[in-house]
Amino acid sequence: MSDMNVKVHHLTRVEGHGNIVVNSKNGEVVDARFEIVESPRFFEAMLKGRRWQEVQYITSRICGICAVGHTSTSLQGTEMALGMKLSDQARALRKVVFFGEELQSHILHAYFLAAPDFVGAPSVIPLAATAPDIVKRALKLKKLANKVCEVIAGRHVHPIAMVPGGFSKYPDPKTLKALKEELLSYSGDVDETVKLFATLEAPDYHRETEFLSLKNPKEYAFYEGDIYSSDTKKTVKQIDYRSLIKETMVDYSTSKHAHASRGSYMVGALARFNNNYDQLHPRAKRAAEAMKIKPVCYNTFMATHAQVVETVHCFEEAVAYIDRLLEKGYDVNEEPAKPTRMSGRGVGACEVPRGLLIHDYTYEDGLIKDANLIIPTNQNLANMDADLRAFAPAVISKPHSEAELLFEMLIRAYDPCISCSCHLLHVEWV
Amino acid sequence: MKPKVAFFSFTSCEGCQLMFLNLEDELLDLLGAVEIVNFREAMKEVTSDEYDVCFIEGSVTTHSDAEEVKKLRERSKIVISFGACACIGGINAIKNFQPLEDVRKYVYDGKWQTYDTIPTMKLEEVIKVDAYIHGCPPDRKEILEVVTSLLLGKKPNIPDYPVCVECKLAENVCVYDKGLMCLGPVTRAGCNAICPTFGNKCLGCRGLVSDPNNNAQKDLLAERGLTVDDVLKEFRMFDGLSEASK
Numbered sequence: 001m002s003d004m005n006v007k008v009h010h011l012t013r014v015e016g017h018g019n020i021v022v023n024s025k026n027g028e029v030v031d032a033r034f035e036i037v038e039s040p041r042f043f044e045a046m047l048k049g050r051r052w053q054e055v056q057y058i059t060s061r062i063c064g065i066c067a068v069g070h071t072s073t074s075l076q077g078t079e080m081a082l083g084m085k086l087s088d089q090a091r092a093l094r095k096v097v098f099f100g101e102e103l104q105s106h107i108l109h110a111y112f113l114a115a116p117d118f119v120g121a122p123s124v125i126p127l128a129a130t131a132p133d134i135v136k137r138a139l140k141l142k143k144l145a146n147k148v149c150e151v152i153a154g155r156h157v158h159p160i161a162m163v164p165g166g167f168s169k170y171p172d173p174k175t176l177k178a179l180k181e182e183l184l185s186y187s188g189d190v191d192e193t194v195k196l197f198a199t200l201e202a203p204d205y206h207r208e209t210e211f212l213s214l215k216n217p218k219e220y221a222f223y224e225g226d227i228y229s230s231d232t233k234k235t236v237k238q239i240d241y242r243s244l245i246k247e248t249m250v251d252y253s254t255s256k257h258a259h260a261s262r263g264s265y266m267v268g269a270l271a272r273f274n275n276n277y278d279q280l281h282p283r284a285k286r287a288a289e290a291m292k293i294k295p296v297c298y299n300t301f302m303a304t305h306a307q308v309v310e311t312v313h314c315f316e317e318a319v320a321y322i323d324r325l326l327e328k329g330y331d332v333n334e335e336p337a338k339p340t341r342m343s344g345r346g347v348g349a350c351e352v353p354r355g356l357l358i359h360d361y362t363y364e365d366g367l368i369k370d371a372n373l374i375i376p377t378n379q380n381l382a383n384m385d386a387d388l389r390a391f392a393p394a395v396i397s398k399p400h401s402e403a404e405l406l407f408e409m410l411i412r413a414y415d416p417c418i419s420c421s422c423h424l425l426h427v428e429w430v
Numbered sequence: 431m432k433p434k435v436a437f438f439s440f441t442s443c444e445g446c447q448l449m450f451l452n453l454e455d456e457l458l459d460l461l462g463a464v465e466i467v468n469f470r471e472a473m474k475e476v477t478s479d480e481y482d483v484c485f486i487e488g489s490v491t492t493h494s495d496a497e498e499v500k501k502l503r504e505r506s507k508i509v510i511s512f513g514a515c516a517c518i519g520g521i522n523a524i525k526n527f528q529p530l531e532d533v534r535k536y537v538y539d540g541k542w543q544t545y546d547t548i549p550t551m552k553l554e555e556v557i558k559v560d561a562y563i564h565g566c567p568p569d570r571k572e573i574l575e576v577v578t579s580l581l582l583g584k585k586p587n588i589p590d591y592p593v594c595v596e597c598k599l600a601e602n603v604c605v606y607d608k609g610l611m612c613l614g615p616v617t618r619a620g621c622n623a624i625c626p627t628f629g630n631k632c633l634g635c636r637g638l639v640s641d642p643n644n645n646a647q648k649d650l651l652a653e654r655g656l657t658v659d660d661v662l663k664e665f666r667m668f669d670g671l672s673e674a675s676k
Binding site for chain 2: 010012013014015016017039040041042044045046048054057058061062063064065067108112113116122123124125128132135136139140142143146153154155156157158160161163167168169249251
């Protein structure tokens with residue numbers, strides 16, 4: 001059997017810089033890895049000595065695509081450390097803006113980054129000529145999702161009004177009502193999205209793995225919950241994340257790898273779908289059925305379909321949360337909660353679009369003394385390598401360009417966010 | 431022939447490129463007016479290595495970043511410094527306030543020498559820059575203003591007055607009246623004072639007005655017994671490279 005050497009330098013249609021390397025010799029896979037070659041970013045070091053009021057502005061800049069996710073998780077860390085308790089209305093509004101970002105990120109990935117592979121296009125640009133209605137719908141939905149974030153937090157890329165203890169400004173109830181009406185007017189586009197992705201068939205591939213996600217007895221967990229493993233079937237509190245998650249460094253990557261119960265695990269839409277399927281909105285469950293995705297799904301390529309299921313869920317939940325806020329009424333002049341202490345440790349954990357995100361802060365006199373960030377893409381890296389290795393034998397006999405595309409699709413299915421992943425930490429793991 | 435446009439990113443969050451993709455209403459028209467020949471975040475196809483307009487996002491923080499941007503300069507007619515990290519160093523410059531070895535050891539521990547890093551530089555410290563799109567993130571309207579001006583061959587109209595001017599037009603309560611220090615009096619406008627409008631203070635992400643000692647909102651500061659220098663000290667979040675914060 002001939003040898004194969006695949007090297008995809010700077011994989012495209014992902015956030016950040018990474019290379020795929022797969023080599024086989026005499027039909028045996030000898031190398032299979034995803035290398036992170038992004039410049040190191042040193043966020044943990046940059047946070048040292050910063051004031052509690054400004055930490056979320058710095059951490060938001062870890063990633064433009066998941067800026068609301070980093071801001072939310074960062075604020076949770078600060079609020080826990082300094083003993084600040086959110087009001088019900090602040091918590092509800094934090095969730096609405098969070099749904100806005102999940103929608104924006106999933107639509108961007110499903111339509112613009114992943115879909116072109118399924119139809120043999122190099123990007124969405126040629127599709128603008130051949131399938132203009134689809135591209136226009138994608139742009140419309142993306143704009144709507146951005147608007148959810150803009151109305152509540154000022155903007156999606158680096159939100160403004162989300163501050164420790166609550167919000168620096170609340171949207172006028174009339175504006176929020178108009179936002180809800182606008183959301184509802186796009187309901188048909190959400191259905192069309194499901195129909196489209198039901199026609200995009202994922203390559204046949206299965207590899208059993210461990211799934212980690214938040215779990216919340218009250219709802220499908222995005223904004224809050226405990227950390228759950230599909231291997232142990234148990235949850236740990238976010239502050240105890242180190243009892244479950246261990247990190248290691250590898251030479252070929254500027255990002256750390258992570259392990260839980262075994263060599264690798266997966267986080268993200270597919271992990272959440274598998275762990276929390278029962279709590280999905282009925283309409284999202286119908287979408288799953290239409291796209292033929294069922295829990296437990298071990299086909300990594302279906303992660304994009306899981307994102308579409310979550311798009312339906314987040315759409316419904318955003319409307320429901322806005323409805324409840326409007327029905328109950330809220331105080332637009334509410335001041336953010338104040339710190340009750342200036343020193344302490346706090347851990348924030350959210351399910352951002354790409355999976356479990358953890359921000360761990362230790363404050364001393366209102367200044368960050370130590371910071372540790374665990375990023376979804378880092379947690380997926382070991383699992384990506386395991387997938388490349390498991391998938392390679394089925395692919396190495398194919399023509400080089402076809403094999404390369406399939407490997408690219410496999411990594412893109414994780415929706416990797418490489419800028420995010422490039423900050424490691426010095427913590428010594430036991 | 432349509433102008434060839436390319437996007438590249440160095441040390442950054444890639445939010446500036448996302449802001450370009452967030453021009454949802456104008457994107458299809460823009461794609462009709464220019465040919466995008468390289469945009470790694472959004473497309474696989476690379477159709478040219480020569481660019482009429484090259485957008486560069488991010489700061490230069492490694493030896494290879496520096497080499498790469500020099501190569502891009504040689505291949506580009508116009509280089510646009512895209513966003514705060516490229517224009518003024520942005521938050522990446524925070525690391526310059528600590529000894530570099532400490533920063534590297536804190537994050538990479540025993541393997542700190544494995545990963546290349548140099549003190550953060552803004553783009554114009556490494557190559558000649560022809561146009562700037564300020565902000566973290568850049569404002570969509572300003573991206574459009576710069577792109578359309580370049581297509582028409584005219585100079586983009588970028589404000590050189592302080593954020594206070596826009597903040598007053600937005601009829602916001604002055605942030606100083608809430609007892610907070612705000613960078614609006616010395617920061618270049620063009621964002622419509624979005625942060626004060628959403629109940630916050632200006633963080634200075636668009637950099638200084640060109641001559642702060644003359645162009646700052648000095649009257650506002652004087653009323654509160656403050657000087658331009660007092661405010662400039664607050665600039666270490668985004669504008670750590672400017673003399674102001676040294």
